[in-house]
Amino acid sequence: MLRCTRCGKAYPETFRLRCDCGETLLVEREGYDFFGSLLPYLDIRRYLNFLPIGGNYLPPAIPAITPTTSVQAGPVFALFKLEYLQPSGSFKDRGTFVTVAKLMEEDINEVVLDSSGNAALSLALYSLPAGIKAHLFVSYDTMPEKLSLLQSLGAVIHFVEGDRMAVHEKAEEFAEREGLTYVSHWLNPYFLEGTKTAAFEVYEQVGVPDYVLVPTGSGTLFLGLWKGFKELEKMGEIARLPVFVAVQAAGYESLCERSKLPNPLADGIAIPQPPRLKEMERVLDETGGLCVSVDEHETREALSWLKRAGFLVEPTSAVVLAAMWKLIERGEISDGSRVLLPLTGSGLKLIEGI
Amino acid sequence: MLRCTRCGKAYPETFRLRCDCGETLLVEREGYDFFGSLLPYLDIRRYLNFLPIGGNYLPPAIPAITPTTSVQAGPVFALFKLEYLQPSGSFKDRGTFVTVAKLMEEDINEVVLDSSGNAALSLALYSLPAGIKAHLFVSYDTMPEKLSLLQSLGAVIHFVEGDRMAVHEKAEEFAEREGLTYVSHWLNPYFLEGTKTAAFEVYEQVGVPDYVLVPTGSGTLFLGLWKGFKELEKMGEIARLPVFVAVQAAGYESLCERSKLPNPLADGIAIPQPPRLKEMERVLDETGGLCVSVDEHETREALSWLKRAGFLVEPTSAVVLAAMWKLIERGEISDGSRVLLPLTGSGLKLIEGI
Numbered sequence: 001m002l003r004c005t006r007c008g009k010a011y012p013e014t015f016r017l018r019c020d021c022g023e024t025l026l027v028e029r030e031g032y033d034f035f036g037s038l039l040p041y042l043d044i045r046r047y048l049n050f051l052p053i054g055g056n057y058l059p060p061a062i063p064a065i066t067p068t069t070s071v072q073a074g075p076v077f078a079l080f081k082l083e084y085l086q087p088s089g090s091f092k093d094r095g096t097f098v099t100v101a102k103l104m105e106e107d108i109n110e111v112v113l114d115s116s117g118n119a120a121l122s123l124a125l126y127s128l129p130a131g132i133k134a135h136l137f138v139s140y141d142t143m144p145e146k147l148s149l150l151q152s153l154g155a156v157i158h159f160v161e162g163d164r165m166a167v168h169e170k171a172e173e174f175a176e177r178e179g180l181t182y183v184s185h186w187l188n189p190y191f192l193e194g195t196k197t198a199a200f201e202v203y204e205q206v207g208v209p210d211y212v213l214v215p216t217g218s219g220t221l222f223l224g225l226w227k228g229f230k231e232l233e234k235m236g237e238i239a240r241l242p243v244f245v246a247v248q249a250a251g252y253e254s255l256c257e258r259s260k261l262p263n264p265l266a267d268g269i270a271i272p273q274p275p276r277l278k279e280m281e282r283v284l285d286e287t288g289g290l291c292v293s294v295d296e297h298e299t300r301e302a303l304s305w306l307k308r309a310g311f312l313v314e315p316t317s318a319v320v321l322a323a324m325w326k327l328i329e330r331g332e333i334s335d336g337s338r339v340l341l342p343l344t345g346s347g348l349k350l351i352e353g354i
Numbered sequence: 355m356l357r358c359t360r361c362g363k364a365y366p367e368t369f370r371l372r373c374d375c376g377e378t379l380l381v382e383r384e385g386y387d388f389f390g391s392l393l394p395y396l397d398i399r400r401y402l403n404f405l406p407i408g409g410n411y412l413p414p415a416i417p418a419i420t421p422t423t424s425v426q427a428g429p430v431f432a433l434f435k436l437e438y439l440q441p442s443g444s445f446k447d448r449g450t451f452v453t454v455a456k457l458m459e460e461d462i463n464e465v466v467l468d469s470s471g472n473a474a475l476s477l478a479l480y481s482l483p484a485g486i487k488a489h490l491f492v493s494y495d496t497m498p499e500k501l502s503l504l505q506s507l508g509a510v511i512h513f514v515e516g517d518r519m520a521v522h523e524k525a526e527e528f529a530e531r532e533g534l535t536y537v538s539h540w541l542n543p544y545f546l547e548g549t550k551t552a553a554f555e556v557y558e559q560v561g562v563p564d565y566v567l568v569p570t571g572s573g574t575l576f577l578g579l580w581k582g583f584k585e586l587e588k589m590g591e592i593a594r595l596p597v598f599v600a601v602q603a604a605g606y607e608s609l610c611e612r613s614k615l616p617n618p619l620a621d622g623i624a625i626p627q628p629p630r631l632k633e634m635e636r637v638l639d640e641t642g643g644l645c646v647s648v649d650e651h652e653t654r655e656a657l658s659w660l661k662r663a664g665f666l667v668e669p670t671s672a673v674v675l676a677a678m679w680k681l682i683e684r685g686e687i688s689d690g691s692r693v694l695l696p697l698t699g700s701g702l703k704l705i706e707g708i
Contacts, residue, residue, distance in 0.1 A: 042396065042559055043421035061664030062421040064439050067397035069416045085418050085439045087664060089702050129664045153661065205396055307507065310415030310441060310483045348443050348702040 095191030199228020217269030268316030449545030553582020571623030622670030
């Protein structure tokens with residue numbers, strides 16, 4: 001079922017973004033045995049038993065199980081998870097895969113999303129074979145190459161004047177006015193069901209890390225990873241959650257104090273008012289976590305380090321490494337810790353910039 | 355050990371490209387139990403026991419196990435293997451991973467390669483963290499974006515006047531003159547050890563396909579897949595090999611009859627005189643296979659179909675789908691067959707072109 005994150009009201013598992021009270025929803029499911037429920041696949045279908053979809057209507061571009069690789073980084077072990085090795089080049093495909101499967105089951109074939117970035121590319125790529133028409137709301141400063149790719153994938157582009165929050169509002173208004181399904185990944189509980197599978201993989205690959213550092217704007221990966229580890233705890237697999245660290249872009253912080261000078265490199269997390277903010281605050285409380293803000297210079301340095309280590313990622317992905325360095329310097333991560341650093345987006349589409 | 359593909363002479367497992375007789379080499383290992391030898395990883399390390407490397411010196415960018423997804427395509431089942439979901443955006447990372455691990459074990463820190471494409475990008479990406487200096491020989495018409503990426507990864511670029519075969523010759527000459535290790539993926543037996551792991555994955559994921567269609571220039575994936583299935587046969591896991599179909603680019607055929615009009619889209623396989631040609635002919639003989647040539651128009655159509663199915667790949671990857679359509683039309687693939695189509699290279703780096 002779906003359950004409200006504020007008032008606790010329950011709903012059946014249909015496609016829905018909000019509780020009647022206006023607050024966000026999470027999928028809730030009961031009592032599994034983790035290893036007994038794994039399916040014999042070597043891709044995301046391995047975790048189908050934990051997902052709120054039937055499995056009869058799956059998009060053809062199946063997300064991969066991404067490698068998790070341990071690299072000694074000063075006094076700690078960095079566990080890089082190569083989340084960018086997905087069909088559209090980012091971790092968003094996990095969430096999109098589950099969302100589109102759900103939409104297909106409910107026979108919904110026209111949807112609205114706001115995002116000029118990875119979520120839009122992911123939805124466009126998965127919508128086309130599913131026969132779903134995607135209206136994508138974007139700002140005027142979206143890269144022309146990205147727009148032409150989105151259009152060639154059959155998406156309908158709607159331009160909006162204003163900042164990221166204005167684009168979000170316009171998309172929701174349009175969906176309401178036209179009677180279409182708004183699939184905002186900021187709100188969509190099925191999206192988090194997809195991203196939670198990354199935690200299941202980490203657990204199978206390396207057990208429970210001590211820290212999880214996540215690029216955090218709207219929180220789709222932050223909350224997904226938290227939900228995955230939380231379910232493992234409920235299943236009795238793990239005794240404690242990792243400490244969650246939200247890593248944010250300077251100038252766009254929602255959990256850390258807002259910086260004056262914005263970080264123009266971390267566009268993937270430049271979301272100053274995420275709707276799931278309270279949920280994220282609760283995760284920081286629950287796990288004894290904290291928020292770290294990263295500026296342009298720090299992002300650039302981390303990006304360069306990652307490239308030299310063999311990881312071709314986009315700038316937003318680099319903030320977690322910069323944050324880890326800060327925490328080590330401040331003495332806030334103890335020696336020998338195992339620190340999960342999901343690398344969220346591919347650098348290949350930005351070959352000139354990296 | 356290494357064994358000559360012509361005279362059968364054996365060599366120890368050090369880095370070596372050719373037999374004293376001048377012919378190519380393959381790695382030969384004895385008697386494993388397949389499932390008993392798998393390691394509990396969900397990435398290429400799962401197959402470390404089948405690889406001629408110790409495992410103490412592994413590059414940090416670990417190749418993924420790529421999803422294999424079944425799509426009904428007319429009267430057959432296309433099994434798309436998403437080989438482009440790798441750190442440098444192509445299946446080459448499998449071969450490079452094993453090669454660089456071997457070079458690290460032997461303390462070789464300066465190497466020479468010719469390729470202006472995916473193999474070069476892969477080697478540059480894996481060499482940098484391994485502390486290996488890579489000399490890359492390329493032709494003058496290599497894309498400037500690719501060159502600047504290769505340079506930013508620390509590779510030394512050498513430009514050569516002439517066609518692909520001329521670049522190959524110059525690279526080998528340079529390596530000999532300078533006393534450096536030439537690591538040609540066309541010749542390197544360790545490269546095939548990496549690409550063979552794709553066959554192991556396919557076997558675990560979907561069993562033995564009826565047909566395997568492979569983009570075939572120098573044959574690094576064609577022979578790797580063959581070697582993987584061949585080892586499974588020797589281990590008693592499978593009773594027969596799939597039928598191998600070499601798919602080649604019009605104008606550059608080595609196994610099919612040479613076409614007059616060249617296919618400019620399939621640059622990844624534009625290799626008219628591959629050194630392992632005889633080995634490939636033997637695979638076609640052994641499995642009752644054949645060669646199919648694909649032209650520009652057919653490549654374009656298949657590429658467009660793939661994009662609409664959710665697979666963002668580079669043009670060379672599309673030739674296998676075009677070839678499958680041809681074989682169906684000619685009645686050379688029977689209804690209900692399961693046809694493996696490895697999708698070899700990412701389309702993300704070519705966003706404007708696809």
